[in-house]
Amino acid sequence: MSERLNELTAGALGKKIQAKEVSVKEALDATFAAIDEKEESVHAYITLNRDEAYKTADEVQKKIDSGELTSPLAGVPVAIKDNMCTEGLKTTCASKILYNFVPTFTSTAVENLENAGAIILGKTNMDEFAMGSTTETSAFGVTRNPRDITRVPGGSSGGSAAAVAADECAYALGSDTGGSIRQPAGYCGVVGLKPTYGTVSRYGLIAYGSSLDQIGPLTKDVTDTALILEAVSSYDKKDSTSVNRTDTDFTSALVNDVKGLKIGIPRDYFGDGLDPEVASAVKKAADDLKAAGAIVEEFDLSLVKYAIPTYYTIADAEASSNLERFDGIKYGYRAEDFTDLHDLYKKSRSEGFGPEVQRRIMLGSFVLSSGYYDAYYLKALKVKALIKKAFDEAFAKYDLILGPVAPTTAPELGKSLSDPIKMYLGDIYTISVNLAGLPGICLPCGRDSKGLPIGLQLIGDCFKESTLIRTAYTYEQLRGSF
Amino acid sequence: MANVISDETIEYVGILSKLKLDDAGKEQAKHDLEQMLDYIDQLGELDTDGVEPMTHVHPFSNCFREDVVTNGDDRENILKNAPEEKDNMFAVPRTFD
Amino acid sequence: MSKEYETVIGLEVHVELATKTKIFCGCSTAFGAEPNAHTCPVCTGMPGSLPVLNKQVVEYAMAVGLATNCDITRHCKFDRKNYFYPDNPQNYQISQLYLPICRNGYVEIETGKLSENQKNALKGKNGSEITENTEVKRKKVGIHEIHMEEDAGKLVHDDWGEVSLVDYNRSGVPLIEIVSEPDMRSAEEVIAYLEKLRMIIQYLGASDCKLQEGSMRADVNLSVRAVGSTEFGTRTEMKNLNSFTSITHAIEGERNRQIDILESGGKVIQETRRWDDTKFESYAMRSKEDAQDYRYFPDPDLLPVDIADEWIEKVKAAQPEFREAKIERYKQEYQIPDYDIELITSSKRMADIFEEASGICGQPKKVSNWLMVETMRLLKEKSMDPDQIRFSPANLAKLIELVDSKVINNSTAKEVFEVMFDNDTDPAKYVEEHGMKQENDEGAVKAICEKVIAENPQSVADYKGGKDKAIGFLVGQVMKAAKGKADPGTANKILKELLS
Ligand SMILES: [Mg+2]
């Protein structure tokens, strides 16, 4: 065997397991061996699920042997971002305020994977409550980029992206509120997809910005992306914003053909602040697709510069409300001494939340407060409508939009948090996708002179994941192995 | 800086957010909030007169459940994570009305 | 008092809806469960849980809105009201601010003609009776809006420990909040308004509307102004009013407090106050940590509710006949006094029993009598509401038939009714089992009469001497000897024959 089992894609490993070439336990052994070897330097996980994983592996193996489980994901080990509830398995959102929280139910997306026979390896590190772009705001230490451990893995799903890149899992789930799957996928050189809003149930996902949050896969190739997306997406009656889709047969979109596909490139995505090495790698990718028969055109999408202030107003407003439930009364961290109820609230929250989370809660509370609601929050909702309209117009002309996922490759550890606005600007290419509810995929399209991965982002119209998958799959063939 | 956050305002934001800020924390929070508001103020450049605020990105409505009891007694689970519990209830500092 | 003052009152009435489950989860709303037995991740605000709207809540809210002449908002939304308190597990309440389901309605109230509740509530604090005004005045009270929202949990104060305890069984129980315009001017109008709302909602079956049990709760917004002034004064909001009496007291107390402030040159502060019915005063519910800035914004977890014409028509078609229509119809259909009609229709349960029992036995007047006299007496004796009546219309009709066919006499019927009132016992079976049938054999009654005449020479002499009343005593003796099972009419007739 030339390749170690933990290095296989989910699809390849699943096939070997179904063919009885490999047992579920062997797959787990290889993956945990990689975890044991690399965690000290990478720190992709907050919590490991070793004992339970082996127990589940036995049960799954039996079901595979009896023919009860035939899913290509049966027996394949997965890493779950630590903001998705897992019954009996600690779920912290990388926050001290949930340092000991053990959910009593499992999120729908994870349940869908479990039903397919997936084995949960553990819960991955992230920015606290998914607020951040570097995984440095975690209360449980930073995650390092496996491609260069002096650099961040991106965020907020940095642990998931790093675990995939380091072969510490076959694939992972992340969540994306403003780029939190796609940007770390770009920094770590893996594939990450944020589905159309409503495609994957949010039930059990601990909310950051409820109108923007979506769960999606981080994988080693585009084939896995289609496979995993197909498995996790479902219409869920427990999530009112879940959409009843009938077109979730995403694996059938794995077709090597982009002839006649109309691709739009926003000029505004290639302005100031974009690293020239990133720009040329992304343009090269566009040229490759053009050579394969796609029609590539530049167009104006000037409104995107307003996406960041719009996003932070809406996401922080929702977050300020979503995070009110963490008050030291029903679960999680409670301060040790307090004089009365309000002191208990304030101390538990100030000691339990990190600085970035507190910053966003305060901004969110402020923009909703009396006298400021119209000027900030309502204004942002109106700009959101304009941004959505601009994308609608773009998709009237193009099948998809192509651009970079981030202005630079992965920054060095410890360099980002001191200037929040500069950090927020890094999300310029990903954020508008969440505001408009669109699907977006990021896959590697080269390396810079330091050897760091460069991410290519493809954005589709709502419910057009198939177009993204087809294009990404085609590009992946053109690009060759990464 | 266009936005100036007063001591009273940051105090008020602390009450709304239920966060305790020491003096250094207050100064930092004032600075951060001023900087963010200045940044957000660029939305003022856009004319949004007559634009309908968009709360939901999809035009869907009417998601209902039927009025049927589906949950049983789940007390043990509900109280499992409680920092303090008494008589199957969550305990909080003595509170009136 | 140098000036004449007018009291301006608006009400916020919370009504717990009679759904089987909570507004956003499948937990039961039944009363009396062990603490936290009716909870789930949704209604305890567990991380990751999400709300899904109970359709029945929307239908009840629409039904109340239509019955109170409101416009139904075709596109309505839910908003979050943010405030920290332990009874509120998410620390925000899901409610409606920007687009409530019903707007711009009204109800018509009648004042001047006092109901029992009004009379009781209007007794002054020294027990002084308010004189009854016989002139009936009709007035429209505007309804600003009705919105749907979730109830909070319950805080239990632990007298021994240093703690309060939270029970989330009521958390997420559906409420509608009915917000009136500031159209009321007196406690009498307020109570008439509340009674009107209660009547409508009970008729709809949307709630049992019990103030004491908290399924109907009223917050009073009150301000005063000089008579003739067209501007409103500064208002206060009073909470914790759980009976008509405390509402009346609170209005009187708060009116006086505000007038005192104004008369001494002060200013009324807009604030929320809590009424203490034992101390007969209100106090401000202020805290340094209470910003009263709820930061309402549309709840991203819930979709808007779009209400089509057909849905409104469907709810309309299912509306019951309301009290006014019933009164008119009863006047046409039944030969019973207006007073009886008023009382019977004051409760949907009573009206339903009346109509069904009358339909079975064909004797509305007799059904009405049972309701007006014996039923009312027992309700009062047992401090019950008409809604709690347990006996079935069929059994009441059967009882009436038993009397008509002389199987039992009236006094036996009353005895049987008391048992039936408690347990909905079948009267025919009960009479049979307890040997209560009356003696209808004239020969047997005659024998008893003869015996009574022989044993009571003095009364016989009195009767024969012209004292007609003496026959009553003799009938009584016959009934006694017959152990109540004789027909008093028959006894009377036979006695007269024997003594003639
Ligand atoms: Mg309310």
Ligand SMILES: [Zn+2]
């Ligand atoms: Zn519940």
